[in-house]
Amino acid sequence: MKTKASGKILIVEDHPIFRMGLKDMIDSEPDLSVCAEAEDVDTAIGFVISCCPDLAIVDLSLKNSSGFDLVCQIHQNYNFCRTLVLSMHEEALYAERCLLAGAQGYLMKQEASESVVTAIRNILNGQIHVSSRIMSRLLNVFTRQSEPEQASPLAAISDRELEIFKMIGCGLTSKEIAVRLNLSIKTVGTYRERIKEKLNLKNASELIRHAVIWVETGVFKGS
Incomplete structure (x- = not known):
């Protein structure tokens, strides 16, 4: 049987209540723990260096900064840390951009409460985590099939x-x-x-x- 991955999680989110909910959810898992929390890119990079998290959960909309920039920086300079992106914006628009920038997963904020732990485990086990809809889009791109739905x-x-x-x-x-x-x-x-x-x-x-x-x-x- 496949074992569950364990890991230290950095939460990068500028809404305190949402951040608190994520922390409580993750810390309730016996093999996962939140090692640090940040609300902007500079603070997050500091924690990546000092805490060496296994995964960073990154909101694209951060305090005075861009979560997308953070994803790029982590991918380019700290490849020991994987990233899971959270966003309220169009999945079809942002998911592919984030994956190309180096993220290992993308999750709509509306789905976070039901799916975030599953997403974390999948990514820590070396998988890419996106919705079945986005996976279908990516497969269409790789196989050069036409996209049936109109792009944004x-x-x-x-x-x-x-x-x-x-x-x-x-x-x-x-x-x-x-x-x-x-x-x-x-x-x-x-x-x-x-x-x-x-x-x-x-x-x-x-x-x-x-x-x-x-x-x-x-x-x-x-x-």
Whole structure:
């Protein structure tokens, strides 16, 4: 019989109540334990170095930072630590991006209470954990089969453009985005124009409106 993997878990989540629920759930398992908690990328990296967790559970929306950036950093520099991504946004849009960035699993936040322990065990046992829907999409890609369902319009924009679109939806100005991402305001303006063009949005007002709706609901319906 296959043995259950055991491991130390780092939780990277900026909502205290949700983080507390995850911790209680994981610590109730006899072979799993939460070794540290963080709410931003810098703190999380510090704990990765000091605690050497076997797995980090990473929310894509973090305090003043991006969980996607954290996934990339862990994959590139700390490959002893696997990552399981949590998100409220479109699974079809983010799951593949996160896996390509180095994550070993993706879980919608709505499903976390029922599936997080299973996801942790699967990943610690060397498996990739995604929904059957996403696995089917990935298999279609690998076998070069056509995708029967229409992809989200947001699939057309790059990872950086998606990150900026999300920041716009969170109410950040171009200046604030430039500071956050260490870019010039002109470069942020160029990204905004590219996003509008790719999403067929006519002006800045439409861009902001659709970005806000997407951040609040996790759904982009197009113009």
